[in-house]
Amino acid sequence: MNQERVQRRGGSADQVYKGVLAAAAALVFVFVALIVYEVARGAELSIRTIGWKFLVQTEWDPVADKYGALPYIYGTLVSSLLALLMAVPLGIGSAVFLAEIASRRVGSIVSFVMELLAAIPSIVYGIWGFFVLAPWLRTFIEPWLIANLGFLPLFRGFPFGIGMLNAGIILAIMIIPTIVSISREVLLATPATLREASLALGATKAESIGVALDAARPGILGAIILALGRALGETMAVTMVIGNTNRISLSLLDPGATMSSIIANEFTEATGNLYLSALVQIALVLFAVTIVVNALARALVHFATGGRRDAAGAA
Amino acid sequence: MTPAAHAPPAAIAVERAPWEDRTPAHVRIARAIWNRVAIGACVAAAAVVVLPLGLILWHLIAHGLSGLSWEFFVSMPKPVGEAGGGMANAIVGTLIIVGLGAAVALPVGIASGVYLAEYGRGRFAGLVRYTADLLGGVPSIVVGVAAYGLVVLPMGRFSALAGGIALAILMLPTIIRSTEEIVRLVPQSYRQGALALGAPRWRVTQQVVLPAARSGIVTAAMLAVARAAGETAPLLFTALGNRFWSVQLDQPMATLPVFIFDYARAPYDDWNRQAWTGALVLVLLVTVISAVLRLTVRRIQTR
Numbered sequence: 001m002n003q004e005r006v007q008r009r010g011g012s013a014d015q016v017y018k019g020v021l022a023a024a025a026a027l028v029f030v031f032v033a034l035i036v037y038e039v040a041r042g043a044e045l046s047i048r049t050i051g052w053k054f055l056v057q058t059e060w061d062p063v064a065d066k067y068g069a070l071p072y073i074y075g076t077l078v079s080s081l082l083a084l085l086m087a088v089p090l091g092i093g094s095a096v097f098l099a100e101i102a103s104r105r106v107g108s109i110v111s112f113v114m115e116l117l118a119a120i121p122s123i124v125y126g127i128w129g130f131f132v133l134a135p136w137l138r139t140f141i142e143p144w145l146i147a148n149l150g151f152l153p154l155f156r157g158f159p160f161g162i163g164m165l166n167a168g169i170i171l172a173i174m175i176i177p178t179i180v181s182i183s184r185e186v187l188l189a190t191p192a193t194l195r196e197a198s199l200a201l202g203a204t205k206a207e208s209i210g211v212a213l214d215a216a217r218p219g220i221l222g223a224i225i226l227a228l229g230r231a232l233g234e235t236m237a238v239t240m241v242i243g244n245t246n247r248i249s250l251s252l253l254d255p256g257a258t259m260s261s262i263i264a265n266e267f268t269e270a271t272g273n274l275y276l277s278a279l280v281q282i283a284l285v286l287f288a289v290t291i292v293v294n295a296l297a298r299a300l301v302h303f304a305t306g307g308r309r310d311a312a313g314a315a
Numbered sequence: 316m317t318p319a320a321h322a323p324p325a326a327i328a329v330e331r332a333p334w335e336d337r338t339p340a341h342v343r344i345a346r347a348i349w350n351r352v353a354i355g356a357c358v359a360a361a362a363v364v365v366l367p368l369g370l371i372l373w374h375l376i377a378h379g380l381s382g383l384s385w386e387f388f389v390s391m392p393k394p395v396g397e398a399g400g401g402m403a404n405a406i407v408g409t410l411i412i413v414g415l416g417a418a419v420a421l422p423v424g425i426a427s428g429v430y431l432a433e434y435g436r437g438r439f440a441g442l443v444r445y446t447a448d449l450l451g452g453v454p455s456i457v458v459g460v461a462a463y464g465l466v467v468l469p470m471g472r473f474s475a476l477a478g479g480i481a482l483a484i485l486m487l488p489t490i491i492r493s494t495e496e497i498v499r500l501v502p503q504s505y506r507q508g509a510l511a512l513g514a515p516r517w518r519v520t521q522q523v524v525l526p527a528a529r530s531g532i533v534t535a536a537m538l539a540v541a542r543a544a545g546e547t548a549p550l551l552f553t554a555l556g557n558r559f560w561s562v563q564l565d566q567p568m569a570t571l572p573v574f575i576f577d578y579a580r581a582p583y584d585d586w587n588r589q590a591w592t593g594a595l596v597l598v599l600l601v602t603v604i605s606a607v608l609r610l611t612v613r614r615i616q617t618r
Contacts, residue, residue, distance in 0.1 A: 017517035018434055024426035025443045028491070031484050032450055038464035039457065093360025101357055110361055117368045119538075119601060121545025123572045124594045127579045128371045131378070131587070173367045180364065204346055206353035226452075233454025235548035236576065260456045260548070267460070267552045283460040287453060294452030298445075 039287055042280030045273055054281060060246045060262075062270070067278035069285065074248050075164070075256040076286070079238060080231040082168030082252065083175060088224055090172070091179030092213075095220075098180065099187035100209050111181070118177040126240035129170040134161035134241060141165075142253055157251040160243065165252040167242040171234060175227035182226065186219030186304055187212060219304025225297035233290050235260035259286045379595030382588050387596070392558055392574075398585050402593055404560050405569040408475070409600070411562060412554055412570055413544045415479025420486040421536055428494025428532075433520050435495070444492070451488030458484050459549030467553060475561075475568035478554030482543045489542070493535035494528075501527045541601045547572035571597050 046054065050067060057068020098107045138161030145155040190212045198208040213220070243255020244265055257265075259282045270276040338346075386401050393400030427447070431440050458481050466477035501524050509519040525532075550556075555567040556577065562568075571593055578590035 011515075014516045017520070018430075021426050021430035021434065022439070024423045025430045025440070025491075027423050028427065028443055028446045028450060028487065031487065032446055034465060035450075035453065035458065035461040035484070038461040042460065042464050090360045090364050093357045094364045097357040097361040101354060102361070110365060113365050113368055119542060120368075120371065121542075121547070121572060121594075121597055121601065123545065123547045123575050123579075124371070124375065124598060127575065127590055127594055128374055130579060131591070132370070132374050173371075176364050204350035206350040207346070209353070229452050233452075233456065235454065235456040236572075240576070240579065260454060263456050263460065264548055264551055267463070268555065280460055280464075283457045287457045290452055290454055290457075291449060294449060298448055298452075 035287075039280060039284045043277060043284040046277035046281040049274060050278070050281075054278070055285070058246075058248060062266075062272065062275045065272065065274055067274070069259070069278075069282050071246050071248050072257050072259045072262050072282060073285070075242065076232055076258040076260070078252075078256070079164055079167040079171060079242065079258055080228055082164065083171030083231045084224065084228060086168065086172035087176045087179055087227060091176045091223075091227075092183055092220060094176070094180045095183035095187060096209055096213070099184045100212070111184075114177045114180055117173070118181075122174065122234060122237045123240075125170050125174055126237040129166055129237060129241035130162070133169065134166055137161045137166055137169075145253070153250045154252050157249070157253045159253060160255060162241050162243045163253050163255045164242065164249075167238045167256075167258070168252070170237045170241055171231045174234060174237060175231050178227040178230060179220075179223050182223035182301060183216070183220045186216045186223065186301075189219070189304075190215040216304065218300050222297045222300030222302075222304055225293055225300065229290050229293040229297060232293065233260060233286060235264050239264045259283075375591070375595050375598060378588070378591035380592075382592030383595060387589075387592055391560060395583070400589070402569075402571065402574055402589070402596070404557065405571045405574040405593070406596065406600075407562065408554070408557070408568040409544060409571040409597075411564075412475050412478045412550070412568060413482060413540060415475065415564070416482030416486055416543055417536075417540045419480065419483035420490055420539075424487050424490030424539075425494050425532060425536065427491045429498055429520065429525070431491065431495040432498035433524070444495075447488045447491045450484070451492075454548075455481075455485055455546050456548040459552055462549060462553045470565065472565075473553060473555035473567040475554050475564045475566065478550045478568065478570065479564075481549035481553045482546060485546060485549065486539045486543045489539035490536050493539070494532050497531035497535060498524060498528045500531065537604060541604050544604070545572060545597060545601050547576055551576075571600070 046067065050057075054067065054069055055073065056070055057066070058070045059066045059068045060071065061067075094110070098110055102110065138159050142159030142161065142165070146157070146159060149155040194211050194215055195208045198211045199205075203211070238258050239261040242257060242261055244257050244261055245255045246257055246262075247254070249256065263279050263283055263286075267276075267279050270279055386399065388401060388406060389403050390399075390401035391403055392405075427443065431443060434440065435444070462477050462481035462484070466480055467473055470477070505523050505527060506519050509523045510516070514523070550570050550573050554570055554573070556573045557567045557569040575590045575593040575597065578586040578593065581587065581590075
């Protein structure tokens with residue numbers, strides 16, 4: 001009753017204060033709406049002129065005003081999946097190490113290193129991939145792959161150094177911190193009784209970790225999808241190491257391009273309305289894909305941790 | 316009590332204790348080996364994951380340090396072919412554009428975060444949270460495209476302002492969610508105490524809760540700002556870049572990330588070297604900004 005009176009005393013000022021804060025919060029909707037509106041408006045011309053064939057055509061020829069986004073969609077998907085292929089086992093392994101095996105001291109050191117990794121600007125990953133990783137791939141890794149695994153179409157071709165493989169590795173390095181930090185959190189959130197029960201039944205350490213992993217599966221899946229969302233949208237690092245050629249090649253050694261890299265490369269040079277609009281339409285496709293992927297991931301992480309862990313920490 | 320209750324059950328011939336392991340030896344050995352292998356693999360994975368960071372930092376220092384000089388910070392880029400020069404305009408440009416973005420994003424983001432923490436129970440708050448998370452997942456290049464349509468097209472030219480707005484949108488989600496998290500950490504007893512003394516709610520939030528959460532908010536916000544300072548993609552077609560000195564907000568402006576990108580792709584060794592130095596400076600800037608702010612906040616608090 002007392003509190004009621006107190007609240008009434010500050011009544012109108014309270015309403016104003018709360019209103020101002022709520023208005024600031026509502027600005028988030030405005031920003032998202034503006035992004036959607038601007039991107040949709042920019043892509044309108046291209047959508048009307050080219051239509052859905054935009055997504056399946058492979059030709060990208062600004063001179064002839066022909067635009068097809070398939071090579072870029074392909075490049076985005078392949079580089080991201082390649083990154084997941086490397087990042088998922090390593091990331092989950094590290095998360096298990098941090099949550100279940102490492103001492104607290106080692107765990108905190110490795111976690112700190114992960115945070116550092118996440119704070120490095122993507123352009124820095126890009127120049128590392130371009131100046132360090134690419135020569136290294138060109139002289140050591142790729143010739144070896146061609147010599148020993150060249151019978152697979154994946155590893156045919158010429159060791160360029162830059163290309164799909166390089167982009168996949170750089171992306172993997174960039175998304176591992178996301179996978180590790182969320183998976184670790186999810187593992188720590190699983191009840192200790194799971195491990196205790198399995199150990200009591202005679203399970204080995206690895207087997208009891210397996211039980212915990214099983215319980216953490218939805219959350220870890222969410223972490224992986226969130227990481228996928230980051231990989232799909234990553235621009236600068238990929239632009240520097242993928243080679244930027246408009247072609248679909250089965251070989252991972254060949255250069256390619258992604259949706260984000262074509263925008264980064266050509267947007268400022270785009271002359272002609274349709275050209276610019278086609279680039280904006282690529283941004284629209286990328287936007288839609290990442291929104292869906294992220295929404296899915298966040299729902300999974302939220303579900304798995306009972307809402308304890310949200311996007312703020314996940315980003 | 317009947318005597319039978321004490322008698323051992325004669326029917327069961329206990330040869331071994333029931334908890335004794337009866338699995339065949341080869342299964343036990345296989346499990347032991349698998350245990351070692353699985354745990355070893357996890358340790359190895361952690362080692363492999365830490366390795367690239369070490370390599371990146373090492374190369375950053377090895378390649379970047381040689382070009383790090385006073386000149387790099389105070390002089391302008393030289394024309395193609397002339398050696399030397401610095402990135403003074405890009406460093407100042409980055410500070411201006413990031414400052415601009417922070418000036419927009421910090422008040423909005425912190426106010427939203429405080430709203431979510433103090434009043435955020437309803438459906439509206441849930442929607443704000445979800446939207447902020449979605450905004451956080453939008454690729455930075457898409458934000459750049461939107462800022463281009465929003466600011467560059469109406470203005471008719473690339474400008475620092477457009478870059479600042481793009482960065483503000485990128486900072487916002489992190490600031491909102493981390494502010495919320497930190498304000499929530501302020502003990503409930505602070506609020507109850509102040510309310511009991513007769514303070515209205517807005518004063519409780521403004522004068523009790525916020526000062527208590529201040530250092531945490533600043534730290535988290537600075538992390539968001541520092542991360543935005545490293546963004547390149549949204550600046551490519553908003554602030555564009557500029558080889559000359561400019562501090563005008565309605566003109567194209569040089570920024571460190573875009574400079575690094577351009578110099579790294581250029582076919583001149585000297586420019587490539589400068590790209591490494593620029594990258595080193597950028598990483599230092601990103602870490603130093605947040606470290607310095609953290610320290611000053613702590614000092615203000617202890618005073």
